[in-house]
Amino acid sequence: MNRRMILNTVGKMLLAEGLFLLLPALTALIYGEAKGLIALLITVGIALLSGGMMCGLAKPKSAVIYAKEGFFIVSASWILLSLVGALPFTISGEIPNYIDAVFETVSGLTTTGASILTDVEAMSHGMLFWRSFTHWIGGMGVLVFVMAILPNVSERSIHILRAEAPGPVVGKLVPRLKDTARLLYVIYIALTALLTVLLLAGGMSPFDSLIHAFGTAGTGGFGVRADSIASYSPYLQWVITVFMLIFGVNFNLYYLILVRRFKTALKSSEFWAYVTIVLLATGGVAVSIWGQYGSAEETVRHAAFQVSSIVTTTGFATTDFNLWPQFAKGILLLLMFIGGCAGATAGGFKVSRIVILFKQIRRELQKMLHPRSVKTLRFEGHQLEEQTTRGVLSYLALYLICFLVIFLFVSADSFGDFETHFSSTASCFNNVGPGFAGVGPTANFASYSLLSKLVLSAGMLLGRLEIIPLLIFFSPSSWKK
Amino acid sequence: MKIIVVGCGKIGTALIESLIAEGHELVAVDRSPAVLENVTNIYDVMSACGNGTDWDLLTEINTEDADLFIAVTDSDELNMLSCFLAKRLGAKHTVARIRNPEHNDGSLDFLRNQLELSLVINPERLVARELYNMLKLPSAARVETFSGRGLEMIELKLKNESILDGVSLIELRKKYPYKFLIGMVQREDEVFIPDGNFRLKSGDKISVIATSAEIQKFLKSVGLLQKQVRSVMILGASDTAYYLTKMLLNSGNSVKVLDKNEERCRVFSQSLPGAIVLCGDGAQQELLLEEGLEETDAFVALTGMVEQNVLVSYFAASHKVPKVISKVNRDEFSPLAEQLGLESVVSPRKTVANILVRYARALENSLDSSVETLYKLVNGKAEALEFIVHEDAAVCHVPLKDLALKDNILIAGITRNRKSVIPSGADEILPGDKVLILAAGYRINNLSDILE
Known part of the structure; x- marks a missing residue:
């Protein structure tokens, strides 16, 4: 195992985090928040120093890495990123307990948006900015960012991209990995900027616009108000609805549109499955909640917003959907598990995997009727490798096992009932944010015990990195020589 | 440059490896997903699975933007057809591997013209040519020839108790008054371009550059000449x-x-x-x-x-x-x-890679010179290149001793009007000359790259 290369890359990632932290520090400076500024600058120092030391001391002899190193780099990076990212909250005293701060940071980086804060509005601007900025960083992936800006990390960085980027198949947009990473970030930044402008145009304050743009782009869900998006105008709610959906689509599609290959873009079966799911779910919810709100527009707006928010695993809310009828809540719970498209910033099981699963099931059924039939599966215009289908099936098993184990741990908590535990596990594991009952959109995760918070943090990381990198990182056999 | 390589067998991967090292953007095409997975794991390339003659596939990988399209599958016919399609789709240059002896006679020129191929490579024939050169001069471990056919570069391994052991290059030149040059020395894993005080040691691999007649004389006088192969x-x-x-x-x-x-x-x-x-x-x-x-x-x-x-x-x-x-x-x-x-x-892989690296460099060449021949030596750590000098090149009309060359660069030969010489400090490079450059540890694209 190329340990030096692992340390070196993780060090580079810490340097990147140090640079990212300068932005909230600037915010704290603008708003004159001395305490926050000091806390952030101390963390910048820690990140730059430790990152610099790791890069300086571990000069790799060779840049050759394999799949295993890729998993290790990604796991170690995300864990360190969370531990360092939590420091400002504790140092400034705004989240005194470090475990709470870690939960909040993991929730940010994994774009979950579950919070332990009982009073968001009391937080300083610098901390709020950092909290939401972690969404934006974590959404596209911090290692993808490192690849985009640094001169050749390794010729085999594809292993890092595969480990960090969500979805069953990870491909490049253009021949060079570095250019692919850059393109992804360019699209990401452009869409975020567009959203910010649209929010500003709707009368949102510049600070709020940025926060909500970060929360939407990363499909995270941290906001600045206790009632999330509920008190903003209908225009703003519609804008956020549309953009949540946009960020839930595979970014490859935007690249195809960028290079004017509209036909290929429109042929994406994952995209159409995603659209169908959103439309059906919105319809179902609207019917279920009909009559609860004043006008038809309001009903459809709330239905569409909540559906988009949950399916893209963002977690914003315009109304307390915990008070909705069981059927509507049932649909939302289902959407949590589906999640967005692969190659987007969204979490969950991913629409592409579900499409592949259904194709596989149909083939199995056909095999029952015609035992000798031979059928190859096709997905997005290409033949599906058996390896990919098998990968999806084993991922499903792994996903269910992990879910149940986390659920079991959380159930041991003295706080809350079955609905709370089940929905909080589903919500954290799928990187959504709010759940139902005790962790509904108006409540928060503060009442959970520290152990449960740690377990849920681990669940969020497992969900974001799609289990396998962390599983390999923590299994003793992969550390043996 | 954007380069597409169809066929990722031994030759294909060798090409990918050396073209990536040159800094090009590569797309690899192969029929086997397993082969492609391996290629994308090792090299920073994009892959596309399928047949190189599939129009859908060729449009999907944007063949129209490709600067170079290389087809090196094991089927000559497939290579020809996919190059033809690529050319029609707008690829700037196409290279096909055509190795079947049936195609490698008079019909080759016809095929090349009709299919508008920029280059045809026949690894088997290239290797045979290399083998033939080695057999012609059995004393040398390798023989590299250059376009003028005037100069040759041979690689010798100094055996134990070689009479050259411990001799410095200045002494060597006094002792053997022939026109030759020791251009490069490989000692264990290191490569350098030696100066006059350098002492040879048993076990060294040395590259000697001279005209072929002078090489024979030199080998004879140091007792290394073996009898002609019959x-x-x-x-x-x-x-x-x-x-x-x-x-x-x-x-x-x-x-x-x-x-x-x-x-x-x-x-x-x-x-x-x-x-x-x-x-x-x-x-x-x-x-x-x-x-x-x-x-x-x-x-x-x-x-x-x-x-x-x-x-x-x-x-x-x-x-x-x-x-x-x-x-x-x-x-x-x-x-x-x-x-x-x-x-x-x-190694057929290296032979073919040398040719295509040279070709790709010549394509992106600037105004002052163009690469005529290129050999990668010692696992790519060193290069021997032959340039044609164009008008206005910065190196022209200056005595060589006044040129500010980088370290580990040597101007080893100048060919003018079909006459090759090993230059001395007073010689000058003129437009139209062919210049032979040795470089250890650099990538030389243009002749001006040799200057500080």
Whole structure:
């Protein structure tokens, strides 16, 4: 195992985090928040120093890495990123307990948006900015960012991209990995900027616009108000609805549109499955909640917003959907598990995997009727490798096992009932944010015990990195020589 | 440049490896997903799975933007067709591997013109040419020729107790008043361009540059000249063997070819009746001895199996065959083979990669010069390049001793009006010259790259 290369890359990632932290520090400076500024600058120092030391001391002899190193780099990076990212909250005293701060940071980086804060509005601007900025960083992936800006990390960085980027198949947009990473970030930044402008145009304050743009782009869900998006105008709610959906689509599609290959873009079966799911779910919810709100527009707006928010695993809310009828809540719970498209910033099981699963099931059924039939599966215009289908099936098993184990741990908590535990596990594991009952959109995760918070943090990381990198990182056999 | 490579076999991956190292953008196409997965794991390339003649696939990978399209699958016809399609789709330059002897006669020019191919590569013939050069000068481990045919570069390994051991280059020049140059020395894993005070040591590999007549004189006076090869034994009746045998027969050698496969032997003897074709297992030592291994001047192992080539070559060398060459398809085995004491090893992968790297560099060449020949030496750590100098090049009309060259760069030869000289400090480069440059540790794209 190329340990030096692992340390070196993780060090580079810490340097990147140090640079990212300068932005909230600037915010704290603008708003004159001395305490926050000091806390952030101390963390910048820690990140730059430790990152610099790791890069300086571990000069790799060779840049050759394999799949295993890729998993290790990604796991170690995300864990360190969370531990360092939590420091400002504790140092400034705004989240005194470090475990709470870690939960909040993991929730940010994994774009979950579950919070332990009982009073968001009391937080300083610098901390709020950092909290939401972690969404934006974590959404596209911090290692993808490192690849985009640094001169050749390794010729085999594809292993890092595969480990960090969500979805069953990870491909490049253009021949060079570095250019692919850059393109992804360019699209990401452009869409975020567009959203910010649209929010500003709707009368949102510049600070709020940025926060909500970060929360939407990363499909995270941290906001600045206790009632999330509920008190903003209908225009703003519609804008956020549309953009949540946009960020839930595979970014490859935007690249195809960028290079004017509209036909290929429109042929994406994952995209159409995603659209169908959103439309059906919105319809179902609207019917279920009909009559609860004043006008038809309001009903459809709330239905569409909540559906988009949950399916893209963002977690914003315009109304307390915990008070909705069981059927509507049932649909939302289902959407949590589906999640967005692969190659987007969204979490969950991913629409592409579900499409592949259904194709596989149909083939199995056909095999029952015609035992000798031979059928190859096709997905997005290409033949599906058996390896990919098998990968999806084993991922499903792994996903269910992990879910149940986390659920079991959380159930041991003295706080809350079955609905709370089940929905909080589903919500954290799928990187959504709010759940139902005790962790509904108006409540928060503060009442959970520290152990449960740690377990849920681990669940969020497992969900974001799609289990396998962390599983390999923590299994003793992969550390043996 | 954007380059598409169709076919990721041995040659294809060698091309990908060296073109990536040159900094190009690559797209790899192959029919097997497993092969592609391996390629994308190792190299930073994009991959597309499918047939290189599939229009959908070619449009999907934006063939119209490609600067260079290279088809090196094992099927000549597929290569030709996909190059043709790529050209029609708008690829700027196309390169096809065409290796079947049937296509490699008079019809080759016709095919190339009709298909608008920029370059045709025939790895088997290139390797055969290299082997032929090595057999022509059996004293050298390798022989590289340059376009003017005036200068040659040979690689010599100084054996133990060589009379050159401990001699400095200044003394060498006084002792042997021929026009030659020791351009490069490889000692263990290091490569350098030596200066006058450099002392040679046993075990060094040295590259000597001179005209071929001067090389003969030099080798003779240092006692390294071996007698001309007259009879050659070849193991494996492959395409490479076909081309090599043809060249050897044309220059009056006697050739014996051994192969296990009866059908292949028959085809071989039909097309080259002058050769003695033997059907038998080359791994059988008895057979080799019976057929006069000990009397033959040179033994060349050309089977598709590296292991067999290396082992049988080793056997031949232990029977004091003066010149033994083995073909090693896998680059990682070349150093091993050399450690076993086999001096002369050819690698088809390297030969083809050299040609295409040169071609790609020539395509993106600037105004002051264009690359005519390129050899990568010592696992790519050093290069020998031949440039044609254009008007206005910065190096022109300046005495060489006044040029501010980078370290480890050497101007090793100038060819003007078909006459090649090893330059001295007072010589100048003029437009239209062909200049031979040696560089250790650099990538030289233009002639101006050699200046500080």
